[in-house]
Amino acid sequence: MAETVFAPWNDPQEKPLIQFKGVTKRFGEFTAIDDLTIDIFEREFFALLGPSGCGKTTMMRMLAGFETPTEGQILLGGQDIGQVPPNKRSVNMMFQSYALFPHLSIWENIAFGLKREGRDKAYIGDRVQDMLRLTRMEKFAQRKPHQVSGGQRQRVALARSLAKAPKLLLLDEPLGALDKKLREETQFELMDIQETTGTTFVIVTHDQEEAMTVASRVAVMDHGKIIQVSTPDVIYEAPNSVYVADFIGDVNLFRGKATARPEAPATPAPQVDSTPEHTPDPAPEETQSAPQEAPARVAQPNDLGKWLHDKILHPVLGKRIDHTPALPAPTAQELANPMSPPAVEPASAPVAQVEIPAGGIEITWAEGQPSVIATNGDPTHDGKEVVLALRPEKIAISKDKPTAPNVLQGKVIDIGYLGNISTYHVELAGGLMVKAQVTNTRRISRRHITWEDEVWLSFSSTAGVVLEK
Numbered sequence: 001m002a003e004t005v006f007a008p009w010n011d012p013q014e015k016p017l018i019q020f021k022g023v024t025k026r027f028g029e030f031t032a033i034d035d036l037t038i039d040i041f042e043r044e045f046f047a048l049l050g051p052s053g054c055g056k057t058t059m060m061r062m063l064a065g066f067e068t069p070t071e072g073q074i075l076l077g078g079q080d081i082g083q084v085p086p087n088k089r090s091v092n093m094m095f096q097s098y099a100l101f102p103h104l105s106i107w108e109n110i111a112f113g114l115k116r117e118g119r120d121k122a123y124i125g126d127r128v129q130d131m132l133r134l135t136r137m138e139k140f141a142q143r144k145p146h147q148v149s150g151g152q153r154q155r156v157a158l159a160r161s162l163a164k165a166p167k168l169l170l171l172d173e174p175l176g177a178l179d180k181k182l183r184e185e186t187q188f189e190l191m192d193i194q195e196t197t198g199t200t201f202v203i204v205t206h207d208q209e210e211a212m213t214v215a216s217r218v219a220v221m222d223h224g225k226i227i228q229v230s231t232p233d234v235i236y237e238a239p240n241s242v243y244v245a246d247f248i249g250d251v252n253l254f255r256g257k258a259t260a261r262p263e264a265p266a267t268p269a270p271q272v273d274s275t276p277e278h279t280p281d282p283a284p285e286e287t288q289s290a291p292q293e294a295p296a297r298v299a300q301p302n303d304l305g306k307w308l309h310d311k312i313l314h315p316v317l318g319k320r321i322d323h324t325p326a327l328p329a330p331t332a333q334e335l336a337n338p339m340s341p342p343a344v345e346p347a348s349a350p351v352a353q354v355e356i357p358a359g360g361i362e363i364t365w366a367e368g369q370p371s372v373i374a375t376n377g378d379p380t381h382d383g384k385e386v387v388l389a390l391r392p393e394k395i396a397i398s399k400d401k402p403t404a405p406n407v408l409q410g411k412v413i414d415i416g417y418l419g420n421i422s423t424y425h426v427e428l429a430g431g432l433m434v435k436a437q438v439t440n441t442r443r444i445s446r447r448h449i450t451w452e453d454e455v456w457l458s459f460s461s462t463a464g465v466v467l468e469k
């Protein structure tokens with residue numbers, strides 16, 4: 001099948017368009033870019049994101065040729081551009097203050113760079129027409145910049161930057177001047193234009209939503225370094241550090257000590273008279289306590305059927321809805337005497353039990369609070385201080401105690417109503433403030449959780465990302 005996913009960064013054969021190789025930029029004593037190495041590929045829409053002063057503009061200015069690296073190399077199409085002057089690079093930079101010439105018409109503004117290049121009239125005419133069409137500004141060609149709206153001016157600036165057909169267009173906060181709605185519209189236009197022209201875009205933005213919307217990959221920077229570079233979904237769902245998790249979107253951080261959870265026992269193949277997998281016991285956490293080489297024990301009639309279903313029928317017929325709680329492997333006592341009753345009294349268990357996969361870690365984050373189970377956590381973190389980063393939309397909120405791997409009690413302190421979603425600020429018993437986000441599928445009058453309500457927050461055992469402190 002043809003390759004449909006655009007991911008040149010995963011292809012070792014692919015040659016990057018831009019390469020920063022150990023680039024450092026110092027201004028006197030101050031290090032603005034610190035030993036930075038990165039590859040950016042042709043046709044990428046690459047976003048640089050980071051706090052003010054982290055070095056985004058400096059990176060762009062070095063690419064455009066307005067600054068030279070103190071150390072390291074910048075390659076464009078495999079060629080070191082260190083000594084190539086700005087006007088000889090196939091790079092165009094659209095600055096945040098995209099000054100259009102006020103006395104020139106929009107048509108003349110777009111044509112300006114082409115005229116300076118000494119292009120012939122026919123070429124310029126065609127090219128400007130193409131750019132006007134691309135940015136949907138044909139109707140306004142004869143107006144002056146002050147006679148069009150802010151968003152339209154922004155599009156003219158873009159048309160002007162694209163007119164010379166640069167290989168690479170650098171956009172430093174290009175939509176900064178626009179209001180939210182226009183900004184969002186222009187983001188989609190930018191993506192369209194980028195796709196249509198096949199130009200490589202590197203955009204700087206302080207707006208993380210904008211970066212997530214437009215970019216093929218996002219680089220999160222801090223103090224002249226790139227902390228993580230990846231696709232927007234990976235940056236959001238699998239941040240590599242507390243810094244990135246905190247910088248991108250809303251996040252709850254549970255800081256605490258990790259304890260490794262036991263791994264699941266190996267599953268031997270069943271025999272007619274043995275049932276290694278399950279016995280009736282409602283405490284799922286105990287499933288991991290059995291030794292790996294569990295000898296066979298007496299079968300219960302349902303177990304072979306369950307095995308047949310899971311291994312043979314399920315792939316053909318689809319999943320059976322199974323309300324039977326997970327059944328643990330035999331205990332040591334049972335192994336010693338296969339006919340003895342189970343060590344744990346089934347009747348003493350709560351009715352509703354949730355099945356939690358084995359392995360991972362649990363995090364003790366506050367005294368007197370149930371620890372948080374993260375089955376996706378790395379058991380080698382055992383005994384270490386870790387942080388569980390949990391997005392608000394991964395947390396459910398309810399008035400009744402739910403059945404879930406992680407259930408915490410708290411009180412609603414604040415509600416942020418954004419129309420489409422509401423964010424509940426819930427104070428847990430330990431004092432930690434947690435945000436839970438709910439999509440408002442009902443009208444506001446029917447919302448049933450309000451200020452001061454005692455509520456339950458719940459989330460799955462893989463809802464968060466465990467990060468080292």
Ligand SMILES: Nc1ncnc2c1ncn2[C@@H]1O[C@H](COP(=O)(O)OP(=O)(O)OP(=O)(O)O)[C@@H](O)[C@H]1O
Pocket residue numbers: 027030032050051052053054055056057058059206
């Ligand atoms: N010409 C210069 N001389 C001295 N220091 C500079 C110079 N240019 C930039 N810096 C410093 O380098 C650091 C990075 O600046 P840069 O403009 O790249 O930040 P930025 O990430 O673009 O920030 P912002 O989001 O505010 O635009 C800043 O601390 C800045 O003060």
Ligand SMILES: [Mg+2]
Pocket residue numbers: 056057058
């Ligand atoms: Mg800047």
